[in-house]
Amino acid sequence: AAFGNTEEVVNRLRDLGLTVITLSPDSVEGTLHDIRLIGKATGAETEAERLATSMEARIDAVKEKTKNVAKPPTVAHIVWHDPIWISGSNTFQDELITLAGGVNAFPDTEGWQIASLERFIATDPEVIVVNSGTGMGTEGVDLIYRYFMNEPRLKTMKAIQNNRVYIIESDLIDRGGPRLVDALEEVAADIHPDLFDADIRKNAPIPQSPGFGVIPLAFAFLAVLLIRLKR
Numbered sequence: 001a002a003f004g005n006t007e008e009v010v011n012r013l014r015d016l017g018l019t020v021i022t023l024s025p026d027s028v029e030g031t032l033h034d035i036r037l038i039g040k041a042t043g044a045e046t047e048a049e050r051l052a053t054s055m056e057a058r059i060d061a062v063k064e065k066t067k068n069v070a071k072p073p074t075v076a077h078i079v080w081h082d083p084i085w086i087s088g089s090n091t092f093q094d095e096l097i098t099l100a101g102g103v104n105a106f107p108d109t110e111g112w113q114i115a116s117l118e119r120f121i122a123t124d125p126e127v128i129v130v131n132s133g134t135g136m137g138t139e140g141v142d143l144i145y146r147y148f149m150n151e152p153r154l155k156t157m158k159a160i161q162n163n164r165v166y167i168i169e170s171d172l173i174d175r176g177g178p179r180l181v182d183a184l185e186e187v188a189a190d191i192h193p194d195l196f197d198a199d200i201r202k203n204a205p206i207p208q209s210p211g212f213g214v215i216p217l218a219f220a221f222l223a224v225l226l227i228r229l230k231r
Contacts, residue, residue, distance in 0.1 A: 025176035028095055028184075032056065035178065055181045059099065062188045065195045066101025073191060075102035076125035076159075077173070079112055081147040086115045092180065093129075093173055100188035101195075102127065121157060127191055128159040133170035142167060166190040 013020045021041055025031040032052045039048020066072075077093040079085040087093035088109030097104050105125035106115065115123075130144040145167050154160050168190075172183040189196040 023176075026090075027092070028059065028099070028180060031176040031178075031180055034176070051178060055178060058181045059184060062101075062184055063099060066188060066192060069101045069192065072101055072103045073126040074105040074123075075100075075127040075129060075187075075191060076105040076120075076123070078128060078130040078144055078148070079170075079174075080131070081144045083114045084117065084120050085112055086120075088113055092176065096173065096180070096184050096187050097191075099184055100191050102187070102191045117153060121154065124157050124159075126158050126162075126164065128157075128165045129168055129173075129187060129190060130165065131170040131174070132167045164190075 010020050010022060019041070021037065023034045023038075025034045032055060035052045035055075036045075036048050039045045039051075075097045077087040077097065079087060086106050086109060087104075088106045088111055089104065091111060094104045094107075105123050106113075109115070128148060130148060132142055132145065145165060148154060148160065148165050159165050166186075168183060168186055172179045172186070185196070
């Protein structure tokens, strides 16, 4: 059961005699741990270990390339623009920025918080990474990016003037799963284009392990079962 499921739902599943594992990873290490845990619980330990080991190797490769960066640039990750929601310390995004060889522009902000326009302009991060994805309104998936590039009050900021505002798929950087490492590589390439291949965004995502593919089907079956039991 992922974060967001209530205790009532978890207990109901356990009352049915099912083994329930609750997952709520809040770090890269926690995500790797949960991948191995799911593999063990579903009899797919080999596939889970292969996936986690592959992710760790890619993380180490990024860290190796950025370890000698003399002055890591300040980076802001934007969840939303109206108002401006930023990713502060103790978040996935904060950890990825650090692993990618950057420094969070808002280290004193805990979690995800609103930053006033005045504060954001005064902080003036060197790199801005904005979320993109479905469900962002009729203007399209690049709604946040368009705001930052077209808002007159932001024109004096370094990232705007130097064309260092980048888009990242929200599902990559906001979810604790195998694709976190894809997000790390993208952010690293954005922060340090001189250290990474220009086409890194075209890299194929981590293939899904066959052993993990049954999980969505299992949850769908359980949902149907619960509905029938309530009737």
